[in-house]
Amino acid sequence: MTARRIALVAWHVFKEHVRDRVLYAIAGFALLLVAASILLGQLTAGEDVKIIKDLGLAVIEGAGLLMTIFLGVGLVSREIDRRSIISLLAKPLPRWQFIVGKYLGLVLTIVVNVAAMTAALLVMLKYLDWRALPVERAAWDAVAADPRLLLAALMIAIELALLTAVALFFSAFSSSALLSLAFTIGIYVTGVFSLDLRRFGDIVEAPSLVSHVVAAIGWIVPAFSAFDIKAQVVHGLPVPASYLLLTSCYGVVYAAAVVVAAIVVFSRREFT
Amino acid sequence: MFPVRVFGLTKDFPQGFWRPRPHRAVDGLSFDIPEGGVFGLLGPNGAGKSTTLKLLLDLLRPTTGHAEILGRPAGDVEARQRLGFLPENPTFYDHLTAEELLEYFAGLFGYRGEDRRARASAALDRVGLGADRRRPLRQYSKGMVQRVGLAQAIVNDPALVILDEPMSGLDPIGRRDVREMILALRDEGRTVLFSSHILSDAEQLCSRVGILAKGRLVAEGTIGELTRHTGGTDVTASNVPSAFVDRVAARVRKTSRIADGRYRFELPAGERPEPFIADLAAAGAVLVSVAPVGASLEEAFMHALGTDRDGRADSPGPEGAGLPDDPRAGLQGERQDPDGASRSDRP
Numbered sequence: 001m002t003a004r005r006i007a008l009v010a011w012h013v014f015k016e017h018v019r020d021r022v023l024y025a026i027a028g029f030a031l032l033l034v035a036a037s038i039l040l041g042q043l044t045a046g047e048d049v050k051i052i053k054d055l056g057l058a059v060i061e062g063a064g065l066l067m068t069i070f071l072g073v074g075l076v077s078r079e080i081d082r083r084s085i086i087s088l089l090a091k092p093l094p095r096w097q098f099i100v101g102k103y104l105g106l107v108l109t110i111v112v113n114v115a116a117m118t119a120a121l122l123v124m125l126k127y128l129d130w131r132a133l134p135v136e137r138a139a140w141d142a143v144a145a146d147p148r149l150l151l152a153a154l155m156i157a158i159e160l161a162l163l164t165a166v167a168l169f170f171s172a173f174s175s176s177a178l179l180s181l182a183f184t185i186g187i188y189v190t191g192v193f194s195l196d197l198r199r200f201g202d203i204v205e206a207p208s209l210v211s212h213v214v215a216a217i218g219w220i221v222p223a224f225s226a227f228d229i230k231a232q233v234v235h236g237l238p239v240p241a242s243y244l245l246l247t248s249c250y251g252v253v254y255a256a257a258v259v260v261a262a263i264v265v266f267s268r269r270e271f272t
Numbered sequence: 273m274f275p276v277r278v279f280g281l282t283k284d285f286p287q288g289f290w291r292p293r294p295h296r297a298v299d300g301l302s303f304d305i306p307e308g309g310v311f312g313l314l315g316p317n318g319a320g321k322s323t324t325l326k327l328l329l330d331l332l333r334p335t336t337g338h339a340e341i342l343g344r345p346a347g348d349v350e351a352r353q354r355l356g357f358l359p360e361n362p363t364f365y366d367h368l369t370a371e372e373l374l375e376y377f378a379g380l381f382g383y384r385g386e387d388r389r390a391r392a393s394a395a396l397d398r399v400g401l402g403a404d405r406r407r408p409l410r411q412y413s414k415g416m417v418q419r420v421g422l423a424q425a426i427v428n429d430p431a432l433v434i435l436d437e438p439m440s441g442l443d444p445i446g447r448r449d450v451r452e453m454i455l456a457l458r459d460e461g462r463t464v465l466f467s468s469h470i471l472s473d474a475e476q477l478c479s480r481v482g483i484l485a486k487g488r489l490v491a492e493g494t495i496g497e498l499t500r501h502t503g504g505t506d507v508t509a510s511n512v513p514s515a516f517v518d519r520v521a522a523r524v525r526k527t528s529r530i531a532d533g534r535y536r537f538e539l540p541a542g543e544r545p546e547p548f549i550a551d552l553a554a555a556g557a558v559l560v561s562v563a564p565v566g567a568s569l570e571e572a573f574m575h576a577l578g579t580d581r582d583g584r585a586d587s588p589g590p591e592g593a594g595l596p597d598d599p600r601a602g603l604q605g606e607r608q609d610p611d612g613a614s615r616s617d618r619p
Binding site (some may be wrong): 001004005006012015016019020081083084087088089090091092093094173270271272 | 285306323326329330331332333349352353357358359361362363364365367368376377379380381383384397421424434
């Protein structure tokens, strides 16, 4: 029954997002950008496939980030704002199941979108491959429809799942969607630079205390940059399987911890 | 068995940012609701009705005290399995149809497949929305949303139905339909607890009522018990000597001076008017009118709140409640606009 209730909440979230015009606007814009990369590729002789891959993956990540942040920060706070939470929590639905269901629902939305955009990118690359001359193919670092693009997309999906957990936490914590948005973007930007923050003392001359505090922040915030393997995939460079496995585990465990924190916060909340 | 038991429930809300001080919304509430029948939780706006219901549903946590729903602690998942709830001014999901919403909620109660669809469909038919089940909720009027709210409150065939201001925002036809539905739920043996500030609805529906003022239960009992001390006789006379007014002060419930020498005396329910009229005549007064005053919940309500029919301070209610700042605020008797929505009990 527990799994069923969670699945019901998740499916409801997915259905809500599928019917949300904002999602289609972002996905449509992303597909347009991926398609536009073909034109851009034609301007750069010999580099077209590389540019299409690079831009395509960047667009998939960017569109995913937009979806995650804008849909994630309203995940719980929207229910509270429109007071639908009152009817929902009067049902035999424990609060932790509500939070887990909400989280999985948005992750499902994000994964489906990332999968759709990746499929569009692969179809486009396959078309370029079919059209290319052998001499052109010889200049490529990797095959056009490189299956390793799926790995890059998977890492993007895990990164977005982690960011979803962060957005959910702030959504469960704060009544203001704007505040949740600011916090989530703040954590994301800090997380992108987390590896630099960890080496702050080596890069910048600063008092020891400051260096240690900044380094500590670098270790605490999610290391979003660790999920970025776009350059390696585009340029045909190796990505060790152990790195992929460890990074994936890091993302899953970190996301689970943040969801647990969201449950703790939400369980203490009152609804007036 | 008591489907609802409340033991010394108190809820404080902190007020202020830098030095928050507690505002007591519910103050030491204790009552039991017997099985079957309709229990009305009455009170003016800000009396603590919605706060009490939210405490029963674990949407708010008590500062002290506790409550039991269907023999389980408030908020227990098993208790909520047999509970239906309609919040005040309900809002649902605009992107869903009524049918999808009901199926979603029925699923949360554990119904599956055809059973789930059948329950959703039956609940919508019962509230008269069968024909509109596939319309998105965003196209529904306020009255229709209220009906959807009622449908979702009964989709699980509950033993206890809690309705927070169920008539709020409804037109007269809608109010009549909701009244009929509450009575039908009662006839099916369910217990109904509803909050309202519309006394005429409570008078027609409730087997028992509890009257809240400033978070305290100031009266509780059957309508008959509460109205027992109301009613009586209004006697109006002119040329009444002031010495007579002083002499009968102990016999009358209230004396109102209309003009020089002209007074209206309210005789309590137990006081026969004939001897009083004879005394008036003996004192040289001229009788103007004698009118019986029927027993009413409104009067009992005002009495419980420590206010008379004209809104002035009266003797305290049966349990000695203090006088609220504005006890008539938001109160709706039979002659008042039935569509006024109450504000939240939250300070």
